Amino acid sequence: MYRYQDFDRAFLAERNAQFRAQVERRIDGSLTEDEFKPLRLMNGLYLQLHAYMLRVAIPYGSLRSAQMRQLAMISERWDRGYGHFTTRQNIQYNWPELRDVPDMLDALAEVGMHAIQTSGNTVRNVTADHFAGAAADEVADPRPYAELLRQWSTDHPEFQFLPRKFKIAVTGAEADRAVIRAHDIGLQLVEKDGEIGFRVLVGGGLGRTPVIGKVITDFVSEAELLPYVEAILNVYNRFGRRDNKYKARIKITVNEEGIDKIREEVDAVFVRTRDEFTGFGDVLDRIKADFAPPALEEGRGTQAYSDAYEQSPVFRSWADTNLTAHRDADHAIVTISLKAHGATPGDATADQMRLMAELAERYGHDELRISHEQNVILPHVHRADLPEVHARLSEAGLGTANVGLASDIIACPGMDYCALATARSIPIAQEIATRVDELKIEHEVGHVQIKISGCINACGHHHVGHIGILGLDRAGVENYQITIGGAAGSDAALGTRTGPGFPAEEIVPAIERILTTYLDLRCDAAETFIEAYRRVGMAPFKTALYDKEQSRDAA
Amino acid sequence: MPPRSFSPKVVTANRLLEGDAVWLTPSGRWSPDMREADLIEDEGRAAERLAEAESQAGLVVGPYLADAKAGPGGPEPTHFREAFRARGPSNYRLGKQAELTGS
Structure with missing residues (x-):
């Protein structure tokens, strides 16, 4: 760290x-x-x-x-x-x-934290894969580069008054857990001929005009990263529209000018300025030393894990959903669900925060991560410690076994807190989670991402949810539009609207109909929700959503 | 020409120090209880009271006119956004619903 x-x-x-x-x-x-x-x-x-x-x-x-x-x-x-x-x-x-x-x-x-540039038309918090440094599938830890970008962008005099806010995400793996395709700049660490570098995407974003980012270059080297990113910001600062707030993000600039023109302009700046970037190699080396991997315990058996897995259905269920493969087979990545059924997605009490800190200290090399999916991660836990970690989490209401399932919902604060919101998000998330728990269907349904935003700005990433929900104000009443087929990973896609929206009291039954429709039509349990949707398309879901309405009205 | 119809309004804002929602009362005080707000039926008077609120930048931030209607206990919101401001968030018993007695 x-x-x-x-x-x-x-x-x-x-x-x-x-x-x-x-x-x-x-x-x-x-x-x-x-x-x-x-x-x-x-x-x-x-x-x-x-x-x-x-x-x-x-x-x-x-x-x-x-x-x-x-x-x-x-x-x-x-x-x-x-x-x-x-x-x-x-x-x-x-x-x-x-x-x-x-x-x-x-x-x-x-404790070395701040709130600088978490608002305004600046480079915002640089985000990264929450499994960074632990995932079995990564090329390299993306965090040293994210930290380099944080230092470079913090108080950068040229970029304090950009046309609009600017979000950068970095991932170290092909599997995109940082939603890089929905960021102004998305960086993916890649290896070419033994050299570490970056594939750079530009112009992704959600909000009013959702766009999947486009590749501007397939490879810039580590040494070229800062000059290249700065060249993009420079071009955006000059070409980005300041006449219309809704057309000011770089995704609009890229769409209007074309990716080829933007690439030309960026290259022109890059060629001119890259030689000025000297000396940050030492900085990066120092940062990398701070992110040296923890000394993982070797030779200690994992019998305690195997025993608990065999004997306790509750532990097994949690292990099956909330653990991810670590690069070291004796360790696991633990995702702590902040999505207890009926709770507010992403909220943690002070007591829960202290418990997670204690567990990280005792069992997790002092490291915690916050995911964009609003959960907390202990990235390096020895498998032998998992039964104890699970027991302690469960006592504190943090043992919910639902990561990646229907109740693991992303939701923005919505109109319960946010001045920009047009409808509430949190109660919808609470009710959906409560309902799928009552029905006991979420483990059968399997992996599905439901994402809820309380306004068009899409903080809840609804466009890239397998099932997206957007809360709107329709003539003074909260109304919820559904999209299906979005995806946030390396298969990123924007969801398609199902049709007319639903009032608050009908949205939960509507989501339930989508889930049961999927269960009815999937080939087998191995075909996930998104795979089934890609195979059959919108029609059966539309029928389930709207024909029922008609038959009920007719009855 | 008949007078243009004017839907009743209250003046509301957030307090500078605490940040909570407040409403302008008939006596010119800022109340955290919407039911104590001055329900304004006249457009000219609404403009006057809003100007009065805007002159109090040391007390409140962002005053505006919000639609309201008369209720048994005093003015009530007509739009759900204002209802949430008057009540507090729906996920926790925090804000007005916890702070105001008798609500």
């Missing part, structure tokens, strides 16, 4: 002191709200429906135990005892008071 240098600490201390003074000047009337708003947004402070909201970056989703404990402490001391983990690997506090925010930022700085 990256450890702050004196430079980082001094920079944060200065920024936090500046913001403290800005808050004081706002309160004493020296600054108007119009003057203060961009300053607070630069520091991650929003004003939402019921309160301020502080969005804290968790760079590439990685946390040490001490950081998780500090997040818990902050939630208890200045908030309401919980935090909400988001689809961009941030944590949001929903109830801070303005006067307390500078203290919260100082407390974050104590």
Whole structure:
């Protein structure tokens, strides 16, 4: 894990002191709200429906135990005892008071964290594969590059007033767990002739105009990464539209200018500027040393795991859904579900955060990850420790065996918190999860991703959900549109609308009909929801959704 | 020419320090309880009261006029967004629903 240098600490201390003074000047009337708003947004402070909201970056989703404990402490001391983990690997506090925010930022700085550039038209938190450094299938750990990008983009003078916000995601594996195809820049680590480099995608994004990112180059070397990314930002800064907020993201620039033209422009800047990028090789080497893989325990048997797997159906169920293959066969990657049936997706109480920190410290080499799927990961747990880890998690309400299943739902905060939302997301997620649990069908249904957004901005990634739900305001009533067939991985695709939306009280039965329709039509249990959809298309789902409506009306 | 129809309004904003939703009362106080809001039936008066709110940048942020209707206990929201602001989030008993007595 990256450890702050004196430079980082001094920079944060200065920024936090500046913001403290800005808050004081706002309160004493020296600054108007119009003057203060961009300053607070630069520091991650929003004003939402019921309160301020502080969005804290968790760079590439990685946390040490001490950081998780500090997040818990902050939630208890200045908030309401919980935090909400988001689809961009941030944590949001929903109830801070303005006067307390500078203290919260100082407390974050104590553990090397901040809220800078979690808002505004800047390069946002750089996200990464939550299994980075542990996955069996990765070319290399993407986090050192994500950290390099974080350092490069933080307070970068050229990119503080971009046409619009800018999101970068990095993955180290072919299997895309970081949704790189739905980011302004997506980076995939690849190996070519023994050399590590990057495939670079540009112009992906969800929101009002969803677009799957396009490959701008198949390979840039490690040394070329920063100049190349900077060249893209430079071109975007010049060509990106500032006349219309809804056409300002780079995906529109790429669509309007064409990927070939953008590539030409980027290459022109890149050729001109790449030689100016000297000296960051040492920085990258130092960062890589910070991310050295943990010393995994060898020679210790995994009998305790095998015994528990054989004897306990509850443990077995959890192991089958919540564990992922580690690069070391004696270890496993544990995904802790923050999706207990009926709970708010992505929320963790202070007690739960402290427990996860303790487990990471005792059994997981002090490492935690936050996934864009709003779960928490212990990336390196010895299999012999899994029964104990599972038992401790279960006692704290964190043992739900549902990762990748229908109740493992991504949901944005929606209109319960967010000032931009057009409808609620959280209660829909809670009700769907509760319903599939009542029916006891989710293990039979198997892998399906349901993603819910409470407005067109798509923080809940609904376009790339196998089943997507978009909450809208239709003539003063909450209404939910369904899409089917989206995908977020290396097979990324945008979902197709099923037809007219459903009112809040009909959306859960509608989702249930989709799931049971799939069970009826799949070839066998091995054919997943998305595979079945790709085979049969929309028609049977449409029939299930809408013909039933008609027959009920006729009855 | 008949007067244009004007749907009743309340002036609402968020408090600068706490950030919570508040409503402008007939006496010019900011209340966390929407039922205490001044229900404004006249367009000209709505503009006046909004201007009054906008002059209080030291107390509140982002004042605006929201549609409302008369209810037995005082003004009530007509749109679900305003109903959530007046009540609090639906996933936890936090915000107004926990803070206001008698609600």
